[in-house]
Amino acid sequence: MRILVIGATGHIGSVITADLESRGHEVLRASRGGEWTVDTTDPTSVRSLFERVGEVDAVVVASGSVPFAHLTELTRDDYLTAFTSKALSQIDVVRVALDHVRGGGSITVTSGVLAREPIATGAAGAVANGAVESFVVSAAAEAPRGIRINAVSPNVLENSPGHHALFAGQRPVTDAEIARTYALAVEGLGRGQVMKI
Numbered sequence: 001m002r003i004l005v006i007g008a009t010g011h012i013g014s015v016i017t018a019d020l021e022s023r024g025h026e027v028l029r030a031s032r033g034g035e036w037t038v039d040t041t042d043p044t045s046v047r048s049l050f051e052r053v054g055e056v057d058a059v060v061v062a063s064g065s066v067p068f069a070h071l072t073e074l075t076r077d078d079y080l081t082a083f084t085s086k087a088l089s090q091i092d093v094v095r096v097a098l099d100h101v102r103g104g105g106s107i108t109v110t111s112g113v114l115a116r117e118p119i120a121t122g123a124a125g126a127v128a129n130g131a132v133e134s135f136v137v138s139a140a141a142e143a144p145r146g147i148r149i150n151a152v153s154p155n156v157l158e159n160s161p162g163h164h165a166l167f168a169g170q171r172p173v174t175d176a177e178i179a180r181t182y183a184l185a186v187e188g189l190g191r192g193q194v195m196k197i
């Protein structure tokens with residue numbers, strides 16, 4: 001398959017791209033500073049990326065960030081930033097990708113454990129992840145030409161030790177589990193799933 005991975009240079013993206021290539025796929029690596037340049041917070045940039053890329057069998061998005069601060073300190077702008085950076089950016093990718101993914105192909109976005117588990121400073125992330133997951137359930141039901149849309153919702157990565165103190169007691173996710181789950185989203189048959197790991 002020809003697969004566009006957005007956020008390809010990140011913790012999750014680099015695991016996904018290495019694994020998908022090892023499985024014989026052609027992988028196009030996109031990020032703000034990458035081989036295929038895109039800023040997912042700018043819809044014009046997203047459209048330009050897909051015009052350059054052309055047709056693909058699958059799109060995977062593993063980008064976006066959210067502010068972490070205690071509930072009493074989070075501002076309205078923090079929530080807006082979380083929503084724009086993580087949810088709206090991925091929704092924009094899905095909207096544009098629908099015209100560029102071959103029939104029967106797939107789009108996989110990334111949410112995260114904050115949608116279902118509370119941590120101190122996690123409220124803005126929870127809002128963004130919840131929005132991504134709700135969007136996927138509805139969008140998948142309406143997606144044209146048999147295109148499958150799913151979300152992978154990882155717990156904190158074993159590979160992101162800087163976050164472990166915040167996620168005390170959670171079970172960190174290994175690179176192998178990340179690779180397996182995104183491969184399943186791309187190569188499997190699921191649609192409208194929130195794949196929790």
Ligand SMILES: NC(=O)c1ccc[n+]([C@@H]2O[C@H](COP(=O)([O-])OP(=O)(O)OC[C@H]3O[C@@H](n4cnc5c(N)ncnc54)[C@H](OP(=O)(O)O)[C@@H]3O)[C@@H](O)[C@H]2O)c1
Pocket residue numbers: 006007008009010011012013030031032033034038039040041062063064065066086110111112113153154155156157160163
């Ligand atoms: N790490 C974890 O423990 C964890 C757990 C659960 C969920 N998640 C979620 O998984 C996603 C990826 O996390 P990560 O830890 O892999 O992040 P990361 O290491 O910070 O990597 C982010 C990737 O996205 C790209 N990127 C960032 N902003 C972008 C933008 N506006 N447009 C295009 N590309 C952009 C970055 O490259 P450039 O800087 O070159 O653009 C990089 O390739 C995030 O949504 C995060 O919330 C992470």
